[in-house]
Amino acid sequence: MTPLNHSDIITSTVKRLSEAESYKKLCHQHREGEPLPSGEILAKIIVLARSILFPGFFGNSSINSRTLNYHIGVKTEKLFELLTEQILAGLCYECTAEESTYIETHRENAKAISAQFIEKLPTMREILATDVEAAFVSDPAAQSFGEVILCYPAIRAISNYRIAHELHLLGVPLIPRMITELAHSETGIDIHPGAVIGEYFTIDHGTGVVIGATSIIGKNVKLYQGVTLGAKSFPLDADGNPIKGIPRHPIIEDNVIIYANATILGRITLGEGATIGGNIWVTEDVAKGARISQIKAKK
Amino acid sequence: MTPLNHSDIITSTVKRLSEAESYKKLCHQHREGEPLPSGEILAKIIVLARSILFPGFFGNSSINSRTLNYHIGVKTEKLFELLTEQILAGLCYECTAEESTYIETHRENAKAISAQFIEKLPTMREILATDVEAAFVSDPAAQSFGEVILCYPAIRAISNYRIAHELHLLGVPLIPRMITELAHSETGIDIHPGAVIGEYFTIDHGTGVVIGATSIIGKNVKLYQGVTLGAKSFPLDADGNPIKGIPRHPIIEDNVIIYANATILGRITLGEGATIGGNIWVTEDVAKGARISQIKAKK
């Protein structure tokens, strides 16, 4: 095969790949001024948010109490600016209108949502403080709060979830899921932004944890690696496709512990204080305080 | 210990580390003009390929139908160039010849393989479209095709697999595995490039999924997180080492669903339409349409 032929192949393949038939649903055509949300910018937003929520632990600034407010100020303003652009991109992605005036409306909405999110930061910091405490207290290997904040993947996954959940509550499309998927990739912990999770929540090790979109988790719950809170089956619509939006994931009450690789499926309830052993498949309600485990392995 | 001593330690350790005995099999000596394949360049190749396959969703270009062919053209040409260099590096890694003329032969081969790969891109896009559709249809939480393409780790892992599988079929050494490992690191989904996988394939959540080198998967199959398609045991050769290349992973027929953390081992067949429950260990054939699950946990 001669060099000329390679050039021919490239040229003809480009032509095929540029035909509308070929890309159909796999292509996103941007209207002017309406880029897609960007994974890279969202990653920067998360770093900014973490460095505001846990001052001195993330980002490269050397904080002290006299200069703290300068840093928080600059970072919060930057967060507002970047987040507004991403929310705008999310709003534009969903909308179908073609009139350019709509962009300005979306821009105003994006700013308002972004400001509402900023306003929630102090509350987010309070609840994340309980998550850090829960991780520290329940792990005999943890040496300090700082170690938990710096090293524990659970704190990264839960921070992203709590950020994404606020954006989800504010009605932002697409972006919350992108934010939790960033944590999923970084930690192996997959929490859907729609899940509702109480304070003092912790996950040990965490790889393989899945928490579905309609899960409800109480206070002081601890999960181990590989735990799934999933759906058992989906009611189908007339076309045989799953109906979207129906509650289909478990309710976990306060003070429950679920050990490694347990799979909890369907809209069942694990009662307050229950303990679920590892490697089991649970598809029915579990009573308050109950302890269930796998039957013995055969030797 | 004084600063002088540190310098002594460094100097003497460098000497020990530079002795041929010390590095033996752990060192790769490059012949001139023959670098190793580079993980960083392969990551760029994947970004390029994704941005060609799903125009407008990856990369930072704002695409519209009038300018689409410029972008596809530039990206395809760049992909050809980068891929050729990496394939060449892979070919050189394997070969043992010392004559410099061989490099030119390898270079011509690398170009030819790279062009053949480019030629397959339209077909890859077609089959990836079925994977996106499968993910969208089967997940009640999915809001749009765009959300699936942008957020779902399965799409990233399956894209890398389909790209790597083509290169594997074209006989490229080393690189296909590096490409699927990039996805493994990003998503926790480990698909060997040698596996054969049909259209409309999807994986939910995905962390911990393992699909072995000789697996064969039909159409419209769905896996959940933590599913293993593995080998049960390996026939040993005369030296007690596993014999390489023997079919040893499962055959999954069309329309099978396998739930979270199930482990399927050995050259067994899961018959058409079978449903495998979570957290179980399957080492024998399963009949068409059968449903198997873990026995009840004890309370």
Add this chain to the structure above:
Amino acid sequence: MTPLNHSDIITSTVKRLSEAESYKKLCHQHREGEPLPSGEILAKIIVLARSILFPGFFGNSSINSRTLNYHIGVKTEKLFELLTEQILAGLCYECTAEESTYIETHRENAKAISAQFIEKLPTMREILATDVEAAFVSDPAAQSFGEVILCYPAIRAISNYRIAHELHLLGVPLIPRMITELAHSETGIDIHPGAVIGEYFTIDHGTGVVIGATSIIGKNVKLYQGVTLGAKSFPLDADGNPIKGIPRHPIIEDNVIIYANATILGRITLGEGATIGGNIWVTEDVAKGARISQIKAKK
């Protein structure tokens, strides 16, 4: 909501976030010249160490036997310098003294520890060579030592662990855990730096593996993905919190194999040569040479 209001919200939120009450335990105040350990620098340290241990496989240098010692020299010196700074940051993080003279003492200690670590590099390379060999020999899909070094996540996770374990033995705080968490994020394999692991150790696929802080693993042990070596329960102190530092993870003797998703909990012993099947929960000692597995799934 008008733009003015957004600005008000930002200003008032910055004020709330800057109040000492708000950030309490979540803030790290740096003393002058005492930054926190940096994840980014540690990642560079790992790349440097890998490129010294496996010359020619990592980093972008084209090595040959005549120039090898230049490269090892420059990299080792750079490693000494970066590591010293990070160890210093770790030592400062832990200490509470306020006198500035202490920093100089810490700096001398950091240099000494860093030099002692450098001195261990040749030994680390020797033991890593056995790990590479174990991965190659036991996997029928492995084509070459190079493929194992370049592609296998286990080698990355085990390298980081062996580096972190040396630093742990040298009494460095915080940093060993950060280094193993880097590998955890990259590979899904979570090995605590305190674990003790013998030579010829390998992990296949690896996602979801957890090896706890007080685990002891013999020679020639092989784990599959999703295996947990965890703690069963923690003795509590007078306040109801887990007592830190007690041996609470399994002892795995030589030549043991543990299959995918098995969960081994508590200070139990898996006897020499035992084989543990997948997806089971083991909380009691297993005899030498025993083979245990899950009871059959029901159809």
Add this chain to the structure above:
Amino acid sequence: MTPLNHSDIITSTVKRLSEAESYKKLCHQHREGEPLPSGEILAKIIVLARSILFPGFFGNSSINSRTLNYHIGVKTEKLFELLTEQILAGLCYECTAEESTYIETHRENAKAISAQFIEKLPTMREILATDVEAAFVSDPAAQSFGEVILCYPAIRAISNYRIAHELHLLGVPLIPRMITELAHSETGIDIHPGAVIGEYFTIDHGTGVVIGATSIIGKNVKLYQGVTLGAKSFPLDADGNPIKGIPRHPIIEDNVIIYANATILGRITLGEGATIGGNIWVTEDVAKGARISQIKAKK
């Protein structure tokens, strides 16, 4: 002086520097969505424009005639996008209106101007071709057109001038001057964007050349390093300040050569084909074809 004092000094200086009195005219307050033009982006715009005008010589693409239009297409689209933003920033900088609706008007204007600029690119390329030819023909040291395009500072300065002049004619504020100052910094050649310069223009070596805002230069003119085309004196207004906008720089007719470090001042005319010797100060008209030079140095 103790560390505490440094902190005091910083805090109190920050306060002084943040007072409105202190920064008055030296501060640019941005309205929302109205950044200043950016020197960095303008530098990227110049690189893009050069790579469109001289395909294959700038930028990192390997061009051939089959793929040229892909590259020109992508670059032209990118140029349109970046230039539009910078023109918008320039228009906003000048305007004083506060109504946000004006931004949309400015945006439409910016797009229109940017498109008009793009439309001029083929003509700009034609005239730059004459400049390259003039440099090549008149310099015995020039080996090829390529050497002239790649190495000669005059080509860089003249390209920037011709780009800036078009933007100046299109009424864009601020940006044309920023573009010629980029070339001034790179080459030491300072051409005001308002000057009018004919085809086949060249400058040898170039450092120290100054061409004032109202200069008019004919065809086939050659300048050497250090030549100034400046103003002699400025008519003052009632306040004693120079009146802006009056023609005050020389007219240089076709085929004139001006040697190194000559200083030509005021609205005088150097007649067709005149030759001006080095290191002289000319403040009166020079006749067609005349040759003037410095009187002999004394020994």
Add this chain to the structure above:
Amino acid sequence: MTPLNHSDIITSTVKRLSEAESYKKLCHQHREGEPLPSGEILAKIIVLARSILFPGFFGNSSINSRTLNYHIGVKTEKLFELLTEQILAGLCYECTAEESTYIETHRENAKAISAQFIEKLPTMREILATDVEAAFVSDPAAQSFGEVILCYPAIRAISNYRIAHELHLLGVPLIPRMITELAHSETGIDIHPGAVIGEYFTIDHGTGVVIGATSIIGKNVKLYQGVTLGAKSFPLDADGNPIKGIPRHPIIEDNVIIYANATILGRITLGEGATIGGNIWVTEDVAKGARISQIKAKK
């Protein structure tokens, strides 16, 4: 010549280049913790200082009056930190002591000097405001203060000079000259940090201007491109080398204008209000209010 030979040449040349004889005075051996000042860091310091002195014009922040103090705060703190390190490097470069305790003394000095510099920033801003005004008022082509700040090379060169001069007054070695050379490279204007220059100073175009180390310049002085304020001859010491530190450059009194390419040499005085024409060589005092110019060129 065979590849082997290239390798031989490299190895033997490296050996020669590493011999102490070879590098003697051309090598800087660093003591531990004592790097050289860095041109790159100094360039960052200049960008920081410019963005503090002219808020909103440099750096990428979008400033408004409510958030200005956050930005000034973060930037001033960063400036203090970077400058302290560079001053320390300068102090260490000069000193010859070997005791490590001296480093701590130098560090304290560096901090004190850095804080004293910070304290001068408001005054520097005041005087730079007069320079901007002078440039604006005297140039008919200038459209706005913003254009002057953003585009005029004189402002960049004078800013660097005023910063460097403060550091020179504070006794910092090496760094002041590096800072003015950064501006020299950027603008072609070479002002020695030791020169003394009054307010309302401006330089038009500027390329080729040289202002020597012992020059004294009054208020409201304007220079054009290519003007030299140089030394005429140097008294020699016993060894025939120039004696360092003797006043040897001109004194320029208030309200003097010097036109393009004039060369003013020696410790002469240009009297108040004098006007010096272009391209002339002045080596004797000029009376107050005098106007001197080149004698006519011959035609």
Add this chain to the structure above:
Amino acid sequence: MTPLNHSDIITSTVKRLSEAESYKKLCHQHREGEPLPSGEILAKIIVLARSILFPGFFGNSSINSRTLNYHIGVKTEKLFELLTEQILAGLCYECTAEESTYIETHRENAKAISAQFIEKLPTMREILATDVEAAFVSDPAAQSFGEVILCYPAIRAISNYRIAHELHLLGVPLIPRMITELAHSETGIDIHPGAVIGEYFTIDHGTGVVIGATSIIGKNVKLYQGVTLGAKSFPLDADGNPIKGIPRHPIIEDNVIIYANATILGRITLGEGATIGGNIWVTEDVAKGARISQIKAKK
């Protein structure tokens, strides 16, 4: 003008710009594997060469005598590699052959030339040491050799010239000029790589200096800013174009000093020890030891 029109304009302009007629001589079509020399890579090569020639002063390494040879080794090997690629690009640019075998010949030549250049480094360092000494001795403002090496633009320009001159002597096309133009842009000093310059050469301040291609400069010569060593007129060929390659620039004998802005033109000789005053135009021979200067300015 509507958005649609902008898109039309872009599309049609791209078409015009992609027509062969339009770009003719302004386009460089790359043959495969034959990129143009790259300014960016050449800039890296210069930084590498400077850091080898002046160890510890450039680049970011902290050198000491024990580790010096590691650093010199790595840098020299890298220099060989980068320079070989650039020389190859230069050779390919010139050649017109189409057979691919020629590339391999060029590659071998490029390696040989690159190795010959490396071999000259120790000699280059020796002569540069004399240039540094000349700058230090002759400038009363110079405080140390280090200040000269770090700050003086002359050293940068002369280093680039001496590097470029060696490549010029080795017959490398295009690249020598690119290297001296890099220094021209950085320092305003324009030395043609073909000039021949003796040891102990120095230039004070330097902006605007021009040294033509056929200049010959003896030992211990000092130039000031703005000095031109140029050609007076060019013999024309039959077509009226300048004949290339004829000696046309001055010969400057040992120990000559030329003051600021003097212009020396044509193949004249400035005799040993002559002193040339500033701002004059010299077109005839100057006798040994003569002192010439501008006639007095009129007041």
